[in-house]
Amino acid sequence: MSTNQLPKAFWILFAGQLANRIGNVVVAFLVFYLAARGLDAGQTALVMAVFGGTGLISQPVGGALSDRFGARVTLVAGMLGSATCLCLFGVVTNWVWLTVTAGLLGLVGEIYRPASAALLTDIVPPAQRMRAFGLVYWAVNLGFPIAGAAGGLLASHGYGLLFVLDAGTCLVFAGIIAVGVRHDTRGSQRRIEGYGLAVRDRTVLVLVVVNAGFVAVLTQCTVGVAFAVRDAGLGVGMYGLVAIVNGLGIVVLQPLCARLLCWFEPLHVLAASGLVVGAGMAMTGLARTPTDYLGIVLLWTLGEAGAGGIVSALVADRAPAGAQGRYQALLGWGTGVGKFVATAAGAFLYSVHPGVLWIGCAVAGLLCCLACFALAKRLVSPRKELHHAVEPVGQDRRAGQPAVPGHDDARSRR
Incomplete structure (x- = not known):
């Protein structure tokens, strides 16, 4: 596309x-x-x-x-x-x-x-949608260094x-x-309850938790990495360079990743990205020199770029007509909670021992990876669904047409 x-x-x-x-x-x-x-x-x-x-x-x-x-x-x-x-x-x-x-x-x-x-x-x-959400993610990251x-x-x-x-x-x-x-x-013609529908959708809940874990690991860029750079005696300037490399890395790598990875199952891409981000962030504990830090930043930035926009698009595919806002809000709320918890937990774990924080990042990345693979086995790929089922679904499906798995249920779209 x-x-x-x-x-x-x-x-x-x-x-x-x-x-x-x-x-x-x-x-x-x-x-x-x-x-x-x-x-x-x-x-x-x-x-x-x-x-x-x-x-x-x-x-x-x-x-x-x-x-x-x-x-x-x-x-x-x-x-x-x-x-x-x-x-x-x-x-x-x-x-x-x-x-x-x-x-x-x-x-x-x-x-x-x-x-x-x-x-x-x-x-x-x-x-x-996958491409569109990825482009918005890219725009947000492009604006970040300009705003700074x-x-x-x-x-x-x-x-x-x-x-x-x-x-x-x-x-x-x-x-x-x-x-x-x-x-x-416009809202659905039928009444859809508040956030109850989204909360009962186990697939969406898994995506929200995976995204929160992903964000929690990335938040250590502003917590654990800052402490590590300080303790390495490299100064504020080095930390500023880390932030710049991350921001520019997303701007350069995200469009490339979107083109190269669009042929793969999105949940598999998200799984690989979680693993790369977790492992890359954990490797901060091994960094000693400015070159070490910059190389490690590029590694987890690659994982971040690969995942850009995927979860938002997957959640959009699950939401029924008239509930897109609440489904996306649930995802955004999970992101906020992930950042909030990660900021406090990151500082605490680093104070216990830096290694505890970095091992925790690796474990979190691994769990996100496994959760995505497990979810991919249960679901039909949204792209495959679109390939095999482009006809109207749910209430708009004409009588006599076969049901489309994964669509003609509580998550159908007008």
Whole structure:
């Protein structure tokens, strides 16, 4: 499949995602901003905790709103809400109001994610979704280093510019979708219960847990790897180089991996990626020199690039009509929990002994690999299903047509 087969609406969504990611600068410099506002360590920790805590419920809220009112409307509303909260957060000075506005920002800041995924699912044909989600993953990683560089430059001239850029790109994203994408998702004609359907889907739960484990290992890039670089006496500059190599590696490797690996079963690719990421991160314990660290970073970056967008596409294939937002929100919530737990657990395990953390990464990668292979044995490949069953399914299947395994059940799609 070539990228020119993707619908025009997808490229509009892609452009909005990239613009939004480039402007996502406030969170990265939040600790420095709060210090500049005169908050002490305890007050800063409270503000960050409130921001993170409300952020964990943001995606479930966004998923429910997306399925109820439409993904396009929810995405635009989420971006407008984020821009408003960013403006409020940038002008208040009292630490109490900073805490309140941080909580509001966390609550609305992730609403757009499940809505964006649901909108992509609705405008991109099933056979092209894997590629589409991979491209969005690539755009997010492309925007990350640009945002870091832009944020550092703007912060040196005043933190207010960070809020202007962040809020401005939220408005740009909202405007691009409001004007450029006329189509919107619509809920199922039949009533679908809240998150109960998604939670009872064991395949989706396995994918959520696998993704959370995958993310937990990758989160050690900002926890365990940072400690290791520090203890090796290599300094902050070396850690910055690690982050740059990871970001650039994703930008270069992800499109190549997407083209080379598209012929393989997605769950097998995900299994191999989990193994590579786990083994690569575990090898950090063997690194001593800058060359060692850079080589190891490239190894687990390769695994990260190989997995880009796969889980989102698989979850999209499982969701019934009218529940795409909630299925994607469940996946996003699992990602948030994985990051949260991995940050605390990584620091604790490293304090016990660095080797405990690195062995834990290897074990987590192996478990993700085994879970994906086990899941692949139970399921028909989504691509094979599409190859053999392109006829309408579920309620739209004409009388007399044979049922399509894996589709004509509670997970059927209109």
